[in-house]
Amino acid sequence: xxxxxAAIRADFPILARTxxxxxxxxxxxSGATAQRPIQVLDAERAYxxxxxxxxxxxxxxxxxxxxxxxxxxxxxxxxFIGAEPxxxxxxxxATEGANLLAYAISNAATGGPSGGPAAGTAAAALAVGPGDExxxxxxxxxxxxxxxxxxxxxxxxxxxWFGVTQDGRLDLSDLDTLINDRTKIVAVTQQSNVTxxxxxxxxxxxxxxxxGAIVVADGAQSVPHHPVDVRTSGADALFFxxxxxxxxxxxxxxxxxxxxxxxxxxxxxxxxMIEVVRMEGSTFLPPPERFEAGxxxxxxxxxxxxxxxxxxxxxxxxxxxxxxxxxxRALEALSEIPGVRVVGPLTTQDRGGAISFTVDQVHPHxxxxxxxxxxxxxxxxxxxxxxxxRSLGVQATTRASFYLYNTPGEVDALADGIRTAQKxxxxx
Amino acid sequence: xxxxxxxxEIILDHYRHPHHRGLRExxxxxxxHVNPTCGDEITLRVALKExxxxxxxxxxxxDSLGCSISQASISxxxxxxIGKPVTEAMEVSAExxxxxxxxxxxxxxxxxxxxxxxxxxxxxxPARIKCALLGWMAWKDATAQALGTAATARAxxxxxxxxxxxxDRERQ
Numbered sequence: 001x002x003x004x005x006a007a008i009r010a011d012f013p014i015l016a017r018t019x020x021x022x023x024x025x026x027x028x029x030s031g032a033t034a035q036r037p038i039q040v041l042d043a044e045r046a047y048x049x050x051x052x053x054x055x056x057x058x059x060x061x062x063x064x065x066x067x068x069x070x071x072x073x074x075x076x077x078x079x080f081i082g083a084e085p086x087x088x089x090x091x092x093x094a095t096e097g098a099n100l101l102a103y104a105i106s107n108a109a110t111g112g113p114s115g116g117p118a119a120g121t122a123a124a125a126l127a128v129g130p131g132d133e134x135x136x137x138x139x140x141x142x143x144x145x146x147x148x149x150x151x152x153x154x155x156x157x158x159x160x161w162f163g164v165t166q167d168g169r170l171d172l173s174d175l176d177t178l179i180n181d182r183t184k185i186v187a188v189t190q191q192s193n194v195t196x197x198x199x200x201x202x203x204x205x206x207x208x209x210x211x212g213a214i215v216v217a218d219g220a221q222s223v224p225h226h227p228v229d230v231r232t233s234g235a236d237a238l239f240f241x242x243x244x245x246x247x248x249x250x251x252x253x254x255x256x257x258x259x260x261x262x263x264x265x266x267x268x269x270x271x272x273m274i275e276v277v278r279m280e281g282s283t284f285l286p287p288p289e290r291f292e293a294g295x296x297x298x299x300x301x302x303x304x305x306x307x308x309x310x311x312x313x314x315x316x317x318x319x320x321x322x323x324x325x326x327x328x329r330a331l332e333a334l335s336e337i338p339g340v341r342v343v344g345p346l347t348t349q350d351r352g353g354a355i356s357f358t359v360d361q362v363h364p365h366x367x368x369x370x371x372x373x374x375x376x377x378x379x380x381x382x383x384x385x386x387x388x389x390r391s392l393g394v395q396a397t398t399r400a401s402f403y404l405y406n407t408p409g410e411v412d413a414l415a416d417g418i419r420t421a422q423k424x425x426x427x428x
Numbered sequence: 429x430x431x432x433x434x435x436x437e438i439i440l441d442h443y444r445h446p447h448h449r450g451l452r453e454x455x456x457x458x459x460x461h462v463n464p465t466c467g468d469e470i471t472l473r474v475a476l477k478e479x480x481x482x483x484x485x486x487x488x489x490x491d492s493l494g495c496s497i498s499q500a501s502i503s504x505x506x507x508x509x510i511g512k513p514v515t516e517a518m519e520v521s522a523e524x525x526x527x528x529x530x531x532x533x534x535x536x537x538x539x540x541x542x543x544x545x546x547x548x549x550x551x552x553x554p555a556r557i558k559c560a561l562l563g564w565m566a567w568k569d570a571t572a573q574a575l576g577t578a579a580t581a582r583a584x585x586x587x588x589x590x591x592x593x594x595x596d597r598e599r600q
Contacts, residue, residue, distance in 0.1 A: 365494075
């Protein structure tokens with residue numbers, strides 16, 4: 001069944017505003033951050049107006065309600081991706097999720113913060129060092145590249161990577177050699193934020209697991225747009241952010257298999273992640289609390305849970321199908337414009353709704369400026385994926401990304417806008 | 429459309445037909461600057477020559493990749509600053525920086541800024557200010573390096589002279 005986009009749009013008042021020169025907003029930048037429906041804002045507000053307190057602290061009623069709200073949100077997010085509540089760690093962002101893993105693993109390697117249930121052989125098994133390899137891909141957002149690059153630099157492990165094909169998919173021709181007995185970690189995105197390509201993570205994971213490596217998946221662009229079930233994903237860990245899935249900024253999620261989380265030493269230490277503290281040393285709580293030092297962002301967690309409710313009420317499969325329809329229309333419309341080159345797959349097969357492109361003789365910044373003048377919000381630049389752009393031989397691109405509230409008419413507006421930019425800069 | 433207020437005809441002219449483009453010899457310093465948000469980049473060389481106790485900007489040459497605003501800005505910069513004493517060029521540069529940080533409220537002095545007054549509209553778009561400043565920042569960096577080199581060379585020359593005169597005195 002197709003989405004009732006008009007009804008959905010009514011939940012997002014921002015989509016009704018006008019922008020420069022009084023044009024209606026055409027928001028095609030959900031890949032950067034999604035807009036938020038009233039339901040999410042109301043949930044945050046209701047919590048703040050009635051129950052606001054520091055969760056997991058205090059003996060008063062509000063503290064109990066805040067704790068319930070936080071743990072309820074944890075269970076809601078777990079259900080959204082087919083996980084157990086105890087496997088969900090709230091972070092401040094997807095980026096922090098990747099860093100948490102990388103630093104916890106390097107703490108396992110260097111014997112960093114020690115003691116508690118994390119100490120011992122389980123943690124030692126995760127340690128990486130000279131002779132070990134970490135495999136990433138050229139498709140990765142900097143958030144799933146630099147933490148691993150840095151981990152290698154700290155520990156002496158070697159970073160290796162999959163290249164990309166000319167149509168912006170993962171080049172898996174060396175899958176069986178790149179992942180080998182030295183491989184300890186494979187970090188790969190479930191969906192490229194530039195080309196939209198969706199690598200076969202489950203297939204990669206089969207090879208990785210056979211070699212004893214763990215698989216870390218970047219879900220920042222997949223979880224908001226497709227049904228994701230961690231039990232069939234092949235990943236051992238998955239991170240994503242709330243603000244790309246109709247939720248608030250300032251909160252992200254790291255999911256990892258319970259045994260993996262249990263084996264990891266902490267990354268950020270401090271309040272509410274400890275078991276016993278003595279001046280000589282401390283022990284730490286089990287996951288997920290071990291990884292949630294400091295007062296947690298309860299209002300944001302509540303907002304994220306409301307976003308999960310909103311998305312599930314519409315249906316993730318339906319949302320994915322709606323985006324597939326928009327993507328197909330956009331790919332066709334762009335293919336009809338001379339001088340426009342899509343950097344990424346030209347069909348919707350294993351592809352999400354992020355479309356990056358170049359326009360001959362018009363720099364992406366200038367394309368974006370003309371589109372902005374017409375009310376069309378897109379992203380320009382390298383989208384935090386510099387190596388991919390280098391690899392595909394482009395300096396920067398313009399990216400349009402779609403979500404459940406976008407319409408076919410907005411896709412057509414994009415195509416018209418690109419033609420206007422070409423005319424303005426004399427490229428036609 | 430407000431687009432014309434940003435993309436003044438002067439800017440589009442410089443973008444389509446950039447002045448002083450290409451890397452040339454001789455030069456005293458070369459820098460490579462990048463705009464990390466979009467990957468735009470410039471390699472810029474500065475050549476100075478000494479005159480009347482000051483330095484003159486004898487050449488600015490560059491190789492760059494970027495949007496219309498960044499490319500036009502570099503072209504305008506080269507037009508404006510080549511042939512000027514460094515002190516005066518630094519004043520022009522400071523004036524341009526002020527203009528770009530004015531949010532479009534400044535009344536630029538065309539006698540000082542020449543074609544660069546066309547960038548007043550760009551200052552209304554915070555996301556594009558970095559584009560306009562890419563070449564100017566590279567120029568400032570290269571010139572500081574060139575002056576450093578010149579100062580070092582002069583200091584060495586002075587030192588040489590001192591040593592020579594010391595040596596001369598000794599000999600006498």
